[in-house]
Amino acid sequence: MSILRSRQGYSALVLPVVLLLAWQVLAWRASTPLFPGPWQVAVSIWRLYPQIVGQIGYTLMRAAAGFFVAAIVMVPLGILLGRLKAVGSVLEPILDMLATLPPPAVVPIVMLFAGTGDAAKIAVIAYAAGIPLIMNTYEASKTLHPMATLVARSLRLRRLETMVFIDLPASLPMIATGVRLAVASALLVSVTAEMLLATNGIGVFLQRQQENFQIANGLAAIAFISMVGLIVNDLVQRLERRLLFWHYRSTETQNDR
Amino acid sequence: MGSFRLLEILAGFRAIISFLIIIVTWQSIASLGLVPEKYFPSILAIAAGFRDMMMSGELVSAELRTISRALIGVASASMLGIGLAVLGDLFPSFRRGFAPIAALVQPIPPAALVPMAVFMLGLGPKLYAFIVILVTVWPPYFNGVAALASVSDVQIRTGQMLGLSRWQILRQIKLPAAMPEIFAGIRYASSISLIAVVVAEMLAGHDGLGFLLIRKAFAIRIPEVYALMFVCAVNGLIMNTIVNGLRWKFAGWQSRMTGQAA
Amino acid sequence: MDVVLEARQLAKAYGVGTDALQVLGGISFAVSRGEFVSIVGPSGCGKTTLLFALAGLQKASTGTVTFNGRSVTAPPRGVAVVFQDYSRSLFPWKSNRDNVAFGMVRVEGLSSAQKRDKAQEMLEAVGLQGFEDKYPWQLSGGMQQRVAIARGLASQSELLLLDEPLAAVDAQTRADMQDLLLDLAVRFQQTCLLVTHDVEEAVYMADRVVVLTRRPTVVDHEVPINLGKRRDQITTREDPRFLAARHDVMMSIRSSRTAAPATAA
Ligand SMILES: Nc1ncnc2c1ncn2[C@@H]1O[C@H](COP(=O)(O)OP(=O)(O)OP(=O)(O)O)[C@@H](O)[C@H]1O
Ligand SMILES: [Mg+2]
Numbered sequence: 001m002s003i004l005r006s007r008q009g010y011s012a013l014v015l016p017v018v019l020l021l022a023w024q025v026l027a028w029r030a031s032t033p034l035f036p037g038p039w040q041v042a043v044s045i046w047r048l049y050p051q052i053v054g055q056i057g058y059t060l061m062r063a064a065a066g067f068f069v070a071a072i073v074m075v076p077l078g079i080l081l082g083r084l085k086a087v088g089s090v091l092e093p094i095l096d097m098l099a100t101l102p103p104p105a106v107v108p109i110v111m112l113f114a115g116t117g118d119a120a121k122i123a124v125i126a127y128a129a130g131i132p133l134i135m136n137t138y139e140a141s142k143t144l145h146p147m148a149t150l151v152a153r154s155l156r157l158r159r160l161e162t163m164v165f166i167d168l169p170a171s172l173p174m175i176a177t178g179v180r181l182a183v184a185s186a187l188l189v190s191v192t193a194e195m196l197l198a199t200n201g202i203g204v205f206l207q208r209q210q211e212n213f214q215i216a217n218g219l220a221a222i223a224f225i226s227m228v229g230l231i232v233n234d235l236v237q238r239l240e241r242r243l244l245f246w247h248y249r250s251t252e253t254q255n256d257r
Numbered sequence: 258m259g260s261f262r263l264l265e266i267l268a269g270f271r272a273i274i275s276f277l278i279i280i281v282t283w284q285s286i287a288s289l290g291l292v293p294e295k296y297f298p299s300i301l302a303i304a305a306g307f308r309d310m311m312m313s314g315e316l317v318s319a320e321l322r323t324i325s326r327a328l329i330g331v332a333s334a335s336m337l338g339i340g341l342a343v344l345g346d347l348f349p350s351f352r353r354g355f356a357p358i359a360a361l362v363q364p365i366p367p368a369a370l371v372p373m374a375v376f377m378l379g380l381g382p383k384l385y386a387f388i389v390i391l392v393t394v395w396p397p398y399f400n401g402v403a404a405l406a407s408v409s410d411v412q413i414r415t416g417q418m419l420g421l422s423r424w425q426i427l428r429q430i431k432l433p434a435a436m437p438e439i440f441a442g443i444r445y446a447s448s449i450s451l452i453a454v455v456v457a458e459m460l461a462g463h464d465g466l467g468f469l470l471i472r473k474a475f476a477i478r479i480p481e482v483y484a485l486m487f488v489c490a491v492n493g494l495i496m497n498t499i500v501n502g503l504r505w506k507f508a509g510w511q512s513r514m515t516g517q518a519a
Numbered sequence: 520m521d522v523v524l525e526a527r528q529l530a531k532a533y534g535v536g537t538d539a540l541q542v543l544g545g546i547s548f549a550v551s552r553g554e555f556v557s558i559v560g561p562s563g564c565g566k567t568t569l570l571f572a573l574a575g576l577q578k579a580s581t582g583t584v585t586f587n588g589r590s591v592t593a594p595p596r597g598v599a600v601v602f603q604d605y606s607r608s609l610f611p612w613k614s615n616r617d618n619v620a621f622g623m624v625r626v627e628g629l630s631s632a633q634k635r636d637k638a639q640e641m642l643e644a645v646g647l648q649g650f651e652d653k654y655p656w657q658l659s660g661g662m663q664q665r666v667a668i669a670r671g672l673a674s675q676s677e678l679l680l681l682d683e684p685l686a687a688v689d690a691q692t693r694a695d696m697q698d699l700l701l702d703l704a705v706r707f708q709q710t711c712l713l714v715t716h717d718v719e720e721a722v723y724m725a726d727r728v729v730v731l732t733r734r735p736t737v738v739d740h741e742v743p744i745n746l747g748k749r750r751d752q753i754t755t756r757e758d759p760r761f762l763a764a765r766h767d768v769m770m771s772i773r774s775s776r777t778a779a780p781a782t783a784a
Pocket of ligand 2: 566567568603682683
């Protein structure tokens with residue numbers, strides 16, 4: 001996120017600091033372990049960070065595995081469906097319907113099919129990440145300007161070459177939108193699946209803390225999740241800016257005119 | 258040329274066709290026994306599961322809870338998001354101060370919030386309000402801030418020349434211009450709101466569709482689980498329809514301008 | 520003479536039944552090696568449709584196209600196209616050099632380094648040295664069209680098809696680009712077929728002008744232009760032979776306008 005390199009950092013810190021102080025004051029006045037203040041949370045972070053980092057590692061690994069499985073399957077499939085108009089238009093309503101199904105609702109079924117191992121969790125994550133990926137890729141490839149295809153044909157590209165060299169890069173801006181949604185979705189489902197059917201991961205850690213009434217520890221874990229999410233989002237955004245500079249710069253120049 | 262016509266006609270019925278395709282594929286997988294019937298019940302069995310849950314009344318009450326939570330949540334989150342965006346537009350320093358909070362809170366998945374929130378807020382409406390608002394406020398907020406900032410200078414100057422106050426410019430010019438983008442955010446928020454509610458119900462384990470899903474799954478009532486998933490998907494459709502209807506009312510000028518139906 | 524491209528009785532209708540629009544009504548003509556042929560016809564008469572059929576990009580309803588004696592059903596090896604919609608025909612994610620080099624994807628026997636060099640050479644030929652590493656969206660419309668022309672030339676195809684390449688650039692740029700194109704055509708001994716709605720341009724550029732009627736479009740007649748290969752924006756346009764050819768083409772376009780009813784078949 002841009003605030004990581006914001007030059008107006010100081011003024012940006014005022015509101016968060018005020019909120020933290022207010023929270024601390026409220027916590028002091030409540031003076032119960034069920035309502036810890038930021039200080040207690042900081043202490044928990046200090047004590048537990050090796051454990052938290054380790055557990056988040058499991059969570060992230062599964063989220064990443066699910067995401068990549070989804071990307072490898074869904075991006076080519078989406079481009080193919082966008083090209084095969086007849087097949088695509090018949091399958092589109094199916095996709096629309098799947099898209100309206102909240103991904104966590106699939107967890108129980110996958111749990112029954114595939115048990116509670118890593119494979120099951122990765123499958124649910126891949127499903128959850130796959131839907132926004134295929135929706136966006138399909139939409140992009142379907143609405144590509146016919147000119148690109150004509151150029152490809154006049155250069156006598158084969159179908160596969162056209163998809164790799166033309167359809168894929170031309171679809172990338174919309175695929176990037178799908179990637180952002182998919183990353184968020186993968187993280188969400190990864191944590192949810194852990195809470196329902198896991199032996200490790202940050203979701204399990206959170207649940208343990210809940211069971212032991214360790215609110216401050218739980219909030220420490222949430223703080224880590226938020227940092228990790230921030231970093232992942234930032235990486236995705238940087239990668240996108242780098243790979244798609246031509247898209248942003250070209251739309252900028254068009255807007256200038 | 259005849260095949261061209263045929264394709265067009267097919268395209269007109271494609272929703273029905275693809276629905277039929279799902280049913281036929283599903284039924285043939287089920288009846289061919291490719292997957293154990295225990296896990297992959299026939300359409301009839303799923304329909305029967307649906308009927309049973311309707312008769313016992315548990316489906317209706319769960320559905321009403323879930324959809325009302327999602328709708329109330331997204332409605333309040335949207336209003337809050339728009340409000341914060343307007344605030345950010347009026348006071349850039351607020352926007353800057355709010356940015357790090359937004360950046361930190363936005364990536365927290367709702368599932369992670371549930372265990373701790375249950376302690377502080379109990380299992381009642383406060384829990385759902387907190388979780389849904391905390392995860393769905395961002396799309397309307399971010400889209401609102403971006404859209405308000407990119408309203409064209411010419412339009413604002415026009416307003417100034419007409420002698421409008423800052424507030425009037427906001428109400429009459431900037432907000433309408435930003436509405437289409439805000440609604441794109443609300444639309445996305447409505448889908449995460451449903452996700453957040455179902456997740457919270459699953460984890461808080463008290464009532465609602467998410468809870469019912471988990472309970473039926475642990476009881477190995479597979480047809481019921483599928484029926485519940487179907488209901489969840491229908492809820493997504495309902496939310497989409499409502500948001501599209503509202504968008505047509507508040508931001509219809511854009512669809513009409515670009516000449517496409519909602 | 521050595522015939523490269525030949526169209527016989529090309530006809531094309533869009534749509535079916537009562538909605539049918541007969542665009543091409545049976546077009547026949549030929550292009551010989553080394554020739555620069557212009558096809559001129561009013562806007563909307565089906566020039567792009569014709570060119571796509573010649574390039575094998577779109578099937579005609581009836582009639583045949585042969586390229587080097589072989590029937591054209593798909594884009595054949597040895598034909599390059601410069602499209603009317605140049606901004607969309609260039610790829611925004613490729614630098615100008617890569618865009619031009621991409622024109623040679625299917626050219627065998629060249630290493631990618633050789634293709635790069637060739638692309639560089641072509642960009643210099645169209646006067647874009649210094650812009651190789653820039654992207655198409657960083658260029659003006661006229662410069663973009665020059666990249667597209669460089670791509671068309673790079674594959675050293677036997678035949679270059681140009682679809683109103685200069686329709687969207689300003690008058691001064693257009694004159695410069697006409698001379699550039701002519702110059703390149705002579706230098707690379709490139710056989711060219713230029714489609715345009717601009718009568719002056721058609722006559723100025725070509726060794727022969729094929730005049731089309733309005734829809735359903737057929738060849739009205741052909742006008743040989745005996746002005747030699749060297750042309751000049753000022754003197755050629757004042758040459759009596761130029762004026763006579765221009766008169767001839769304009770008269771036939773005018774008569775076809777009054778004679779043929781403006782109905783869709
Ligand atoms: N895919 C299509 N489907 C239906 N009609 C078409 C299609 N493409 C072109 N037409 C129609 O065919 C006619 C000729 O189109 P074409 O693009 O070939 O004309 P043109 O001579 O190249 O026009 P311009 O000078 O504007 O480039 C037009 O009336 C157009 O509306
Ligand atoms: Mg044309």
